[in-house]
Amino acid sequence: MPEDSSSIDYAMEKASGPHFSGLRFDGLLSSSPPNSSVVSSLSHLRSAVSSSSPASSDPDAPKQPFIIGVSGGTASGKTTVCDMIIQQLHDHRVVLVNQDSFYRGLTSEELQRVQEYNFDHPDAFDTEQLLHCAETLKSGQPYQVPIYDFKTHQRRSDTFRQVNASDVIILEGILVFHDSRVRNLMNMKIFVDTDADVRLARRIRRDTVERGRDVNSVLEQYAKFVKPAFDDFVLPSKKYADVIIPRGGDNHVAVDLITQHIHTKLGQHDLCKIYPNVYVIQSTFQIRGMHTLIREKDISKHDFVFYSDRLIRLVVEHGLGHLPFTEKQVVTPTGAVYTGVDFCKKLCGVSIIRSGESMENALRACCKGIKIGKILIHRDGDNGKQLIYEKLPHDISERHVLLLDPVLATGNSANQAIELLIQKGVPESHIIFLNLISAPEGIHCVCKRFPALKIVTSEIDQCLNQEFRVIPGLGEFGDRYFGTDEEDQ
Known part of the structure; x- marks a missing residue:
C-alpha cells in the first residue's frame, strides 16, 4: 500500500470528528453511529493491518500479537489514549512500551550543554534497540526495557522493566512512526491530534511537576526544539496513521471504535490480522x-x-x-x-x-x-x-x-x-x-x-x-x- 496520502486524506484530517483513513470496522456500518462525524469517517475505511510481516504457518508457533503504534505531538494525550485502550481490553494481556524508555544516555559533553540538546530529534532515541524490543516481543519472548531518568538524562543501571509477551503490544511515542522498520511491525497506527496550545499547557505542567524543570526553561526548549521537531518529524508521520483521533482521550467515540476493532482482530486468524x-x-x-x-x-x-x-x-x-x-x-x-x-x-x-x-x-x-x-x-x-x-x-x-x-x-x-x-x-x-x-x-x-x-x-x-x-x-x-x-x- 502506498504511503503517500491523497488529497482526500488531508481534507479528512482537517475535519473535526474522528478519522479512520485506513481502518475497517466490519459489522459496524449497520448500526447507528453516535454522531455524524463517525458516519463521515466510516465511509473512508480501508485497512488498519500492516502487510509487511508474514505469520508463521507452524501450528506450534506462538500466536502473533496485535501491535499498535500510538504517535502524536508532545503532551497530545497519547498515554491517556493508551490507558483507555488497555482498560477496555481488560480481558486480554496488554503491554505498553514507551519510546521515551529508549532515549540515549547523554555523554558528559552533552550533559554540560543539556540546554542545547534536542530531545525531540530522531537521533535522540536508540531506534535499533526499540526495534529489537518490538521484534523480540512479537516473537513471543520477554524483553528487559530500560528505565530512563529524565533528571539525570541517563538510563538507570540498577534496574529495568521486564515486559512479557502479550496479546496486544502498544508502542507509544512521538516518533514511533518515523522509522519504517518499526512502523512496518505495527498492525494498527494511531495518531493523536491535539491543539498546539493545549499540548504546550500540558507540557509545562508535566515538565515542572514530574521532571523538576522551571517554566522558562520549558518554554525555551519548546520554542527552540519541540515545535520545530514537531513540524519537521512528528507531523509528517501523521500520513502513515490508520486512525487519527482529534482531542486525544476526550474522544471516547473514537477510542470505543478502536477497541471494538481490536477485539474483532484478536478473535481472528493471525493471517487476517496481517492481511486485511x-x-x-x-x-x-x-x-x-x-x-x-x-x-x-x-x-x-x-x-x-x-x-x-x-x-x-x-x-x-x-x-x-x-x-x-x-x-x-x-x-x-x-x-x-x-x-x-x-x-x-x-x-x-x-x-x-x-x-x-x-x-x-x-x-x-x-x-x-x-x-x-x-x-x-x-x-x-x-x-x-x-x-x-x-x-x-x-x-x-x-x-x-x-x-x-x-x-x-x-x-x-x-x-x-x-x-x-x-x-x-x-x-x-x-x-x-x-x-x-x-x-x-x-x-x-x-x-x-x-x-x-x-x-x-x-x-x-x-x-x-x-x-x-x-x-x-x-x-x-x-x-x-x-x-x-x-x-x-
Whole structure:
C-alpha cells in the first residue's frame, strides 16, 4: 500500500470528528453511529493491518500479537489514549512500551550543554534497540526495557522493566512512526491530534511537576526544539496513521471504535490480522461439522458433494457481501417505503478448471444469469504457471470478478489467473477470490503480490507438506467431487 496520502486524506484530517483513513470496522456500518462525524469517517475505511510481516504457518508457533503504534505531538494525550485502550481490553494481556524508555544516555559533553540538546530529534532515541524490543516481543519472548531518568538524562543501571509477551503490544511515542522498520511491525497506527496550545499547557505542567524543570526553561526548549521537531518529524508521520483521533482521550467515540476493532482482530486468524484483504467466514458448529465430513477420507461421493455444495454456497454468499452496492428505496405491500440496497450489476464468475467448476452451480443459484468464464492452468511440472486455455467475457474489464477455486495451496495457479484477469483490464480491487480452504503459504503468495484483491475462505489450514498438499486438507478436491482418480486423468 502506498504511503503517500491523497488529497482526500488531508481534507479528512482537517475535519473535526474522528478519522479512520485506513481502518475497517466490519459489522459496524449497520448500526447507528453516535454522531455524524463517525458516519463521515466510516465511509473512508480501508485497512488498519500492516502487510509487511508474514505469520508463521507452524501450528506450534506462538500466536502473533496485535501491535499498535500510538504517535502524536508532545503532551497530545497519547498515554491517556493508551490507558483507555488497555482498560477496555481488560480481558486480554496488554503491554505498553514507551519510546521515551529508549532515549540515549547523554555523554558528559552533552550533559554540560543539556540546554542545547534536542530531545525531540530522531537521533535522540536508540531506534535499533526499540526495534529489537518490538521484534523480540512479537516473537513471543520477554524483553528487559530500560528505565530512563529524565533528571539525570541517563538510563538507570540498577534496574529495568521486564515486559512479557502479550496479546496486544502498544508502542507509544512521538516518533514511533518515523522509522519504517518499526512502523512496518505495527498492525494498527494511531495518531493523536491535539491543539498546539493545549499540548504546550500540558507540557509545562508535566515538565515542572514530574521532571523538576522551571517554566522558562520549558518554554525555551519548546520554542527552540519541540515545535520545530514537531513540524519537521512528528507531523509528517501523521500520513502513515490508520486512525487519527482529534482531542486525544476526550474522544471516547473514537477510542470505543478502536477497541471494538481490536477485539474483532484478536478473535481472528493471525493471517487476517496481517492481511486485511483476507476474510474467513465466521465458524459455527454447522460449518465445523461440514468440514469434518468433507475432510473424512471414507465419506461417500454423494455426501462429499452434498456438504461441499453447502459450504461453497456459504462462501459465495459471503463473497457477494463484499461487492459494492447502491442505496435503493422500494414500496412494500403495506404501502410503506423501505430503504435498502441494490445489487452490483456488472458481475461475472471465473472458474479455474477443473476444481473451480464445482463452485459454478452455487454462484448461478445466487446470481441469476451470471456470466462465467474459464481459465485452465497446467499445474504439474511448471509450478502452476503455464496458461493452457482461457475463455472470458469480452467486457470483463468492466465487471467485478468472483474467481473460483476451492483450494488455495501454493498460490501459483491463483497468481497466474489473477495476472491474466489484470492483463484483460480487470482492476485488482475488483477481484474476489473464493475458496473453501486456504494454506498460509498460498495466502502469503497471493496477498503479497496482489494486496488490493480480496480472499474469502471458510477455513485456513495449517501448512503445505513436502508434496505441496494442504495439511490437514481434504485431498484432491476435483477427483473427489467429480468422482475421478489420478489414473483416469
